Amino acid sequence: MSRAAWLWRLLSRRLWFRAAGFSVAAVLLALFAAVIAPWVPYDLSAKIGADAVDNILQIIASSMLAVTTFSLTAMVSAYSAATSTVTPRAVKLLLEDTTSQNALSTFLGGFLFAIVGICALSTGLYGEQGRVILFAGTIVVILLIVLTLLRWIEHIARFGRVHETIARIEQVAIKAAHRLPRDPVPAALATGPAPVGARAVCCDGFGYVTHIDLDELEGCAAACGGEIRLAVLPGAFVDPERPVAWLASDDEAIAARVRKAITIAHDRSYDNDPRFGLIVLSEIASRALSPAVNDPGTALAALGAQLRVIAALFDREARDPSNVPLNVTIPALTFEDIVTDAFRPIARDGAAMVEVAVKLQKTLASAAHIAPAMRDILGAAAREARERADAALDHPADREAVAQAHRAIGG
Structure with a gap:
């Protein structure tokens, strides 16, 4: 996985990112009705009154705000329980739980959809034909909310519990094990001596290796016309004096590319470790x-x-x-x-x-x-x-x- 894809993956796991995406989609859906309103038959629009849509939106707005607050409280309680009864290192996995993120994002998106719809109705933005599209969109949002709520009720009953957290950690550890290029070995066979004449590449700060961009390192090896030997794996703690790789070149530009290909963070990550x-x-x-x-x-x-x-x-x-590179040796x-x-x-x-x-x-x-x-x-x-x-x-x-x-x- 490239460094850009890795950073995008980290960003997409953030709770605010998913919630923001759902919220923007909800607002666009609410405004979409005004755009395609001219193509709606007038006979169909006459059968749906403004009060019908407005009442439904009022219910969604008032209920989704309460449900969003309850869901956020339940999630925070699960995080606190995991910190005190499981281990603080497991909370990171709970924060990245897609089911809870989707639930909170759907409820927040439904609330914003209703608010925007009510505001647009009060200003007469939709017109007669636009109410039909808004009504259809409201039905779709209600179905999404109901399905998400049913799944959330089942999920919250075990979210953050000890055995569920153990299973979650086991799954990510197994996936990380499958990403390894080779089997574990005895310590005597793990690493060899530093290559003769090779240049040691060190990182600039302190932290744990969380990701290594092997494709970029392959490009560096091709650029220097030799082999790159990594001295660390994800999970290793590095400092400015510890070599992270050995490079068969004195080119500082290539050495800088090698440093950039090795991501350092304050905390360890489950994905590759x-x-x-x-x-x-x-x-x-x-x-x-x-x-x-x-x-x-x-x-x-x-x-x-x-x-x-x-x-x-x-x-x-x-x-x-x-994950098996050609010109990069991995310990x-x-x-x-x-x-x-x-x-x-x-x-x-x-x-x-x-x-x-x-x-x-x-x-x-x-x-x-x-x-x-x-x-x-x-x-x-x-x-x-x-x-x-x-x-x-x-x-x-x-x-x-x-x-x-x-x-x-x-x-």
Whole structure:
């Protein structure tokens, strides 16, 4: 995905952008009646009185303002609940929820449509024929409002809830995993030494890599007549002293293009960073395992979601082949970091809960079946988790249950 397409995608996810688009469309629809009024048969216009349209618009204007306010309040409450009960990192996904954005935009657009229609009727802008078009447009708006309201009622019942948020994070993490050009590898194989004679390209500020424009980098490689080796992946934190790429050219203009192709932001993004999704799922599990919450079921659900994300990391059939550049070398995710980010917090915070400790051992064993080449790394994580559980569990039967589950991974 190009940088321009990426920026457009970020813009289109903003709540105000969708609401503004619906509002402009509603105003244009209300004014459209005056434009095509001359083509409406007079006999048809005589059957629809001004009072019929005006009364309907009055009802829409008064009700949509209240519904819009209620919907906005419900959304803010869901954001606050997710911040306090799930994790603040999940709120970004809720803000980008298309169903809630469409609902709020439709209600606001219906309100503006009614206001503009009432104002135009009071000034006599439409005339007899224009009322017919306005009436037809009003019926269309009512149908959209009813359908949106029915969907919104079903959606708001689960919007921002813990398990729904876990499923949402899992989905975006799986999509990000499918965008990776290659499988995760052990740390020793992730990156090689810097190319001899290559120039280090560094970014100008501090932040996280959120997007890399591979097409632009391909163009840079063609322009310099060599290969570009990336030193970072989305999710990496960079500073002005850390190289983000190695360039086989001393041309400052090409180096500037390489910097521009790598987008830096203050916060991490889910779209191209499956590791961030695993971290957030681990945060949800850790919060659920805190003494104040004491909800091991949520931790078990998070472990299941993490296992499905790891399976997606090694699903080559679902991977997008267009993400494999010709003249740009991309480092691979290090599997040790993935395992540490995903499972160490849960092993630490759930060590005293036998059901969580057993589920963690089974999850690591399943991951070893998915990625047999990583069995040693997963086995080390399983041994560490078992040691934590042995130190925290008091009853011998609980320790034996964890030991039995640990044997499935070859421990």
